[in-house]
Amino acid sequence: MEKPQIHTDIPKVLFTVLFISFFIIASFWILNPFIVGFIWAGMIVVATWPLLLIIEKRVKYRWLSTMIMMILILLIFVIPIILLISSVIDNSAPLIELAKSPSNIQPPQLLWLNDIPMIGSKLYDTWHSILVSGGNALISKIQPYVGQAANWFFAQALNIGRFALHLGVMLLFSGLLFLQGENVVSWLRHFAIRLAGQRGDAAILLASMSIRAVALGVVLTALIQAIVGGIGLAVSGVPYATVLTVLMFICCLAQLGPLLVLIPSILWLFWTGDTTWGIVMVIWGGAVATMDGVLRPYLIKMGADLPMVLILTGVIGGILTLGMIGLFIGPVVLAVAHSLLNAWINEVPKPNPDLTETVEFMNKNFIEKE
Structure with a gap:
């Protein structure tokens, strides 16, 4: 008796996969602005969950412990990051001006080298000979690269809008995840x-x-x-x-x-x-x-x-x-x-430390006999 053949509707399967794939891609496309903030929130909540449980035992209410955790995240994570970014922006301007003006970058005289016993005078003379023979030229060559690096760093620091959005989303989702x-x-x-x-x-x-x-x-x-x-x-x-x-x-x-x-x-x-x-x-x-x-x-x-x-x-x-x-x-x-x-x-047992059986099996099945 012949077994009945199972008929597979290939177009149906194909369109089903395409339909599901479309909704998955569309969902990720819509949620794209929030994905980074949500991942941050998930990582922070997972890492600090034991602390939330300890606080909840003290205050007895989940909403109150969530508020305390949100305040802690704001004080320990968000505000320091904003202050650091602000400090970077404030301090980058003089660095950029310094890098743009080679005349402002002068090598030091290192007079303290003379105070080193025995070898101090030699070190001082060697240092000044290096300066005379091309130390200033070396600084002039390095200066453009310093300026480019400072400008790039400053431009990255100014891109604070997107980062602020991620921080806001992170705070919002952190609160929801703590609650639920x-x-x-x-x-x-x-x-x-x-x-x-x-x-x-x-x-x-x-x-x-x-x-x-x-x-x-x-x-x-x-x-x-x-x-x-x-x-x-x-x-x-x-x-x-x-x-x-x-x-x-x-x-x-x-x-x-x-x-x-x-x-x-x-x-x-x-x-x-x-x-x-x-x-x-x-x-x-x-x-x-x-x-x-x-x-x-x-x-x-x-x-x-x-x-x-x-x-x-x-x-x-x-x-x-x-x-x-x-x-x-x-x-x-x-x-x-x-x-x-x-x-x-x-799921399988570990190999036997004794290789005798393995060698016999290898000789029987994998090595050709003359």
Whole structure:
């Protein structure tokens, strides 16, 4: 008896896929102005959810704990960012004028070199011979590139309108997510189970743990390093300490470390003859540079017990690929993929350490007998 052939209506399937794809694309197109703000809100809410629960236990009401969290986000996140952007804009103007005028950039005389025992006079003579033989010409060649970099940085800082929109959307969605967090998580888990069963549910849990690990281990570490380093810059008298603190925070987020900002600042202190503060900043900068080696592993383990290499690779790759929002998306994607791959591999037993059976199987099936 022949089996009945199953007839597939290919045009129906094709038009169904096109219809669904159209609505998905149209929905993302309409929501495009709000996606970045919503992702920010989701990351912040996931990272700070335990704090919300602690506050709710004290005040007994979700709406009141949500208001407190919104005020904290406003004070700790939004207002400092606006002040930093304003400071960058204010301080960029004199930097641009300085870069546009080569005559204003003069190399220092470094008279303090003469005070160094034994080799001081030689160092002083060598420095001045370099100045005479072309130091000013070198500064003149570097100056146009400094001006271009300053102009680009200033233009980026002026693009505050879109950033302000994202901040506003982030605040709005943060409040809604704090109020309805359990319902949103329930819907996401339901959707994930519909897609991939129990693995999908585990992926949602793993994603939240990864976000918390990045927020604690990467962002908080970078913030602490930048604040401590910025205090040292301000106390030692380095100009534009606020701008340099922002740059230090960005470098720490990108896993480049604070030394990219601290070393030029220390050299500037020695350049201007302030050797005392220069020596102090060498010690201070060394302490700041080693903070991440202590703080980051401890804080990452508080969020999720994931390989540090995986988190750092996701952070760096995410920033290079997607910008600042990739700071969170990169490690989350890698962490979920890594754990799901391990779960799939662990469905079968591990190989036997004794290779005797494997060698026999290989000789029997893969090696031709003469």
